[in-house]
Amino acid sequence: MNRRWAVLGFIFAAILISYIDRGNLSIAETAIMRDFHLPPSSMGVLLSAFFWTYAAFQIPAGMLVDRFGIRPTYAAAFLLWSTASAATALSHSSTDILLLRLLLGLAETIGPVASLAFIRQNFSGREQGLPVSIYISGQTLGPACGASLGSILLASFGWRPLFAVTGLAALLWVPGWCWLAPRRSPQSATEAAMKPQPRLHWPILFSSRAFWALSACVFFFSYYWYFVLTWMPAYLIVARGFSTRAMGGILAAPLFTMAGTNLIAGWLADRFVAQTGSVFRVRTWFTGAGLAGAALILLLDLLPHRMAVLPVLILSICSFGVASSQFWSIAQYTPPASLVGRTIGYLNTLSQIGGIAAPLITGWSLGPQKNFGFAIWLAGLAPAIACLLLFAAGTRGLEKFRSALSSAETKPATTGSV
DSSP states (O other): OOHHHHHHHHHHHHHHHHHHHHHHHHHHHHHHHHHHTOOHHHHHHHHHHHHHHHHHTHHHHHHHHHHHOHHHHHHHHHHHHHHHHHHGGGOOSHHHHHHHHHHHHHHHTHHHHHHHHHHHHHSOGGGOHHHHHHHHHHHHHHHHHHHHHHHHHHHHHOHHHHHHHHHHHGGGHHHHHHHHSOOOOOOOHHHHHHSOOOOOBHHHHHTOHHHHHHHHHHHHHHHHHHHHHHHHHHIIIIITOOOHHHHHHHHHHHHHHHHHHHHHHHHHHHHHHHHHOOHHHHHHHHHHHHHHHHGGGGHHHHOOSGGGHHHHHHHHHHHHHHHHHHHHHHHHHSSOGGGHHHHHHHHHHHHHHHHHHHHHHHHHHHTTTTOOHHHHHHHHHHHHHHHHHHHHHHHHHHHHHHHHHHHHHTSOOOTTBO
């Protein structure tokens, strides 16, 4: 096997494990609230804490990868986040959990940066489609595996063994990575400084309706996603009365299905783009349709029977998967190649702000009665708003925005650029 594909397999495993580790608190939230006598608002703070440092340290994470290289940085970060996750088992208060979640978020910022850096360095532009899809599948399958495995461990042994087993077992990844990952001298500060830096033209950004629409869109659809990842396990147990094991199966089913749906939708979208020649039109309609489908989570407020939960979640979550993959395709296609990194970093930061907001607002809204009605309503409204924003930008607006950015990139630097 080609060595780079073997390394890619380790990257897939690392991202999958990272999503298991960050999702363990959601799986165990009802048990932790019971043991520590926490109200939903306090649990919302704990669920949100991961995203505080995850959002704040993305740019420093990129600097660390550039300075020290992928191999040692990824290994150190993985060791740190696995240890932080396992140490949650020793928590004696919500403060302990809060501090460990902050540490977990800080360490996991390295994963996406190092993973995408390896793909860019070792696969040509024509080859990157499959490696990136494999990387993204780790993000999709991680929550699914976490729900399945976590619910079994939680039901059989309790929440403390859940964190200890998943955190410590994951450490087996580190020696394999250190042995297999490429050794490459890090980029020196002098070399980095000598490279020409791309320019951002602020007047073009701030005057573009497409820029503001994409910015708001990513926040709203991320709100939906992080509600699902953080509070859906508690909803299934508290509001719908499912057992811990049943909750794991019901949540895992749509997440596993979502992974396959993403691949099929991506293939179909590429085919339509090839036939029509219109990248924005095809991907905007796929994204819009997916966001509209995600909004069907509102049906949970209208259909009280438990038999309706699984089909609604499958339809809603799989639709979101289609929307998410196509939105990020739009985000990568819109800017010039020299600004793709900044663009994705900016949009991903807004996405993590959605991750901060969803657990906090949900925890606050539940109240002592733990009524999820308002929370479900907000989670369904968010992708509907994102859909309207995307179509407000429009195909022509996105094309105009892309053309303006490309034209500005070829002009000499002005006071409106940095």
